[in-house]
Structure formats: structure tokens, C-alpha cells
Amino acid sequence: MKGFKLSLVVFCVGLLFLSTSVFAQEAVSGEIAVIVKEATSSFWQNVEVGASDAEKELVAQGEQIKVSFLGPAAETKIEEQVNLVENAINRNVLAIVLAPSSPDALVPAVKKANEAGIPVVIIDSLLNYEEGYVSFLATDNRAAGVLCAEELIKRAGTEGKVAVMSYVPGVGSEIGRVGGFIDTIEEKTNMEIVGPFYSQSDMVTALNQTTDVLAANPDLTAIFGANEPTAIGMGRAIEQAGLAGQIVAIGFDGNKDLQEMVRNGTLQGIAVQNPYRMGYDGVKIALAAAKGEEVPKYINTGVVFVTKDNIDSEEAQRVLY
Numbered sequence: 001m002k003g004f005k006l007s008l009v010v011f012c013v014g015l016l017f018l019s020t021s022v023f024a025q026e027a028v029s030g031e032i033a034v035i036v037k038e039a040t041s042s043f044w045q046n047v048e049v050g051a052s053d054a055e056k057e058l059v060a061q062g063e064q065i066k067v068s069f070l071g072p073a074a075e076t077k078i079e080e081q082v083n084l085v086e087n088a089i090n091r092n093v094l095a096i097v098l099a100p101s102s103p104d105a106l107v108p109a110v111k112k113a114n115e116a117g118i119p120v121v122i123i124d125s126l127l128n129y130e131e132g133y134v135s136f137l138a139t140d141n142r143a144a145g146v147l148c149a150e151e152l153i154k155r156a157g158t159e160g161k162v163a164v165m166s167y168v169p170g171v172g173s174e175i176g177r178v179g180g181f182i183d184t185i186e187e188k189t190n191m192e193i194v195g196p197f198y199s200q201s202d203m204v205t206a207l208n209q210t211t212d213v214l215a216a217n218p219d220l221t222a223i224f225g226a227n228e229p230t231a232i233g234m235g236r237a238i239e240q241a242g243l244a245g246q247i248v249a250i251g252f253d254g255n256k257d258l259q260e261m262v263r264n265g266t267l268q269g270i271a272v273q274n275p276y277r278m279g280y281d282g283v284k285i286a287l288a289a290a291k292g293e294e295v296p297k298y299i300n301t302g303v304v305f306v307t308k309d310n311i312d313s314e315e316a317q318r319v320l321y
Contacts, residue, residue: 029064030094035084037101039071042255043228043275046321050279075201078105085109095286099124103172119289123278126172134289137299139273141173144303145180156248158189160221163213164196165234167227199230206233214241228253235261254320269307272319277301
């Protein structure tokens with residue numbers, strides 16, 4: 001009997017140790033660094049809102065995490081973004097959620113994160129290092145570009161000139177989005193393509209570029225602005241030239257400026273992504289990966305084409321910001 005009691009005690013202690021070990025593996029604490037292309041535009045601020053809401057929910061559930069939100073001064077400040085990633089690694093963060101400004105320049109930094117055992121979740125734009133990230137959350141940018149071209153063709157027809165106002169050359173989202181748009185125009189129309197022109201994601205640059213394009217091409221029939229600051233600058237140039245409603249204009253993203261341009265007829269439509277979901281799901285997936293859980297390799301966060309006719313619909317209001 002004495003031997004049995006001793007064995008029972010050993011067994012119970014073993015169970016306690018096992019359960020404590022499992023709990024220790026599941027319970028993690030630390031910083032999840034959300035690092036975007038730049039921190040000032042409405043699009044990236046909506047990513048921050050999603051990330052913050054995820055943090056609040058997870059903390060309420062007992063997780064001991066802190067989400068930081070970081071970004072360089074501009075999307076073109078690629079080296080600055082690399083430094084932000086390396087600084088996060090040096091802080092030994094729990095996980096990194098990254099929107100890479102370059103599909104190649106951020107690869108070495110992501111490799112360093114891998115070597116440090118820090119899981120990386122990629123959002124918005126492609127990174128040319130698939131084995132380096134645990135999950136990729138983004139719009140299917142090529143499909144979105146095709147959609148914009150098809151919607152433009154419905155309104156402008158298949159003849160005439162179309163200008164392409166792009167943002168930062170070589171960025172993963174730009175390659176897919178503008179590539180899909182141009183390929184569709186070339187395949188399905190006889191339209192002459194003017195551009196693309198690159199605003200470097202600067203609204204004033206996009207305004208000036210569009211002003212010059214409109215002046216140099218009085219026979220322009222359509223125009224496409226491929227991201228938020230570019231589309232805003234494009235729309236303002238159209239308004240300043242007195243061409244609102246006279247030229248088919250399609251934009252991308254959905255902040256309040258662009259919504260107003262849809263309502264007043266300056267833009268005939270905008271393709272709207274879901275940046276909130278990129279931040280919200282990105283943080284939750286990053287935490288799951290840090291815990292060693294299996295996570296989906298790719299999540300399409302979707303796009304909604306918003307026009308004056310559907311802008312007040314529930315579907316559109318879920319993604320506009």
C-alpha cells in the first residue's frame with residue numbers, strides 16, 4: 001500500500017509538471033511589432049485600428065501582449081523600414097507583422113528575424129522570400145487590377161486613351177495591381193496607354209503629374225489612380241481642370257476624400273481593400289504563430305468595387321474608412 005501511495009504521488013506530480021509545461025508553452029508574452037510602409041495615410045492608419053482592436057481583444061482574453069505600430073516617413077524610405085525591422089529583432093519581439101515596401105530589400109531583415117526565431121506575417125505586398133514568412137494577408141492585387149480595368153472598359157469603351165497613374169515601381173502590390181490593369185486593357189481594348197507615371201505615393205506629386213498628363217493629352221478618355229494618395233491627387237487634378245464627369249476615372253482605396261469624389265462624380269468608382277482586416281487578422285495570426293500553432297499560408301482579404309450606386313450599401317460601408 002505504501003508503494004502504491006508513493007507511486008500515486010509521483011504520478012500526480014508528473015501530471016502537474018506536464019500540465020505546467022504545456023501551459024508554459026501556450027502562454028507567451030511580449031511585443032508584436034506591426035511595421036507598415038508609412039504611418040500617415042488613412043490606409044495604414046486603418047491597419048493600425050485593426051491591429052489595436054485585435055490587441056484589446058487578446059488582452060481581454062488574458063494574453064500578455066503589446067502591439068506597436070511603426071512606419072517610415074514615406075513609402076520610398078525603404079532603408080528606414082529595414083532599420084525598423086532590425087530594431088524590432090534587437091528588441092526580441094514576439095512576432096512581426098510587416099507590409100514590405102520592397103519585395104527584395106526587406107528579405108535580409110526577414111532572414112534575420114527567422115534566425116532569431118521570430119515569426120513574420122506579411123501583409124498587403126508580396127515579399128520574394130516565401131519560406132521566410134508564416135502567412136501572407138493581402139488583396140489579390142492582380143485580380144483587383146483586372147477588375148478596375150473591366151469596370152473602366154464598361155464606362156469608357158474600347159477606344160481612345162487611358163492614363164495609368166501608379167505609385168512606387170517594383171512594390172509587390174504595384175506589380176500585381178498595375179500589371180493586371182495594363183494587361184487587361186491591352187487584351188480587351190484598342191486603347192492607347194499613356195504612362196504609367198509613378199507618384200512615389202505622394203499626393204502632390206500625383207496631382208502635378210495628372211495635371212501635366214491632362215494638359216498634354218486633351219483627347220484622354222479615361223484614367224486610373226492605383227493607390228490612395230495617387231488617386232486623391234489624380235481626382236483633385238481632374239476637378240481643377242474642370243473635367244469631373246467628362247473623363248472616366250477609376251481610383252483605388254477608400255478614404256473619405258475618395259468617397260466624396262465618388263459621390264460628386266469625379267471618380268466613377270474605387271476598388272476598396274480591407275486594411276482593417278490586414279491589421280486585425282495579422283496580429284491574431286502572428287500571436288498564433290508565436291505559440292507554435294499552425295496558421296494559413298495565404299489569406300485573400302478581398303476587394304469591393306464601390307460606385308455612387310452602392311456606396312451606402314452594407315458591403316461597401318464595411319470596407320470604407
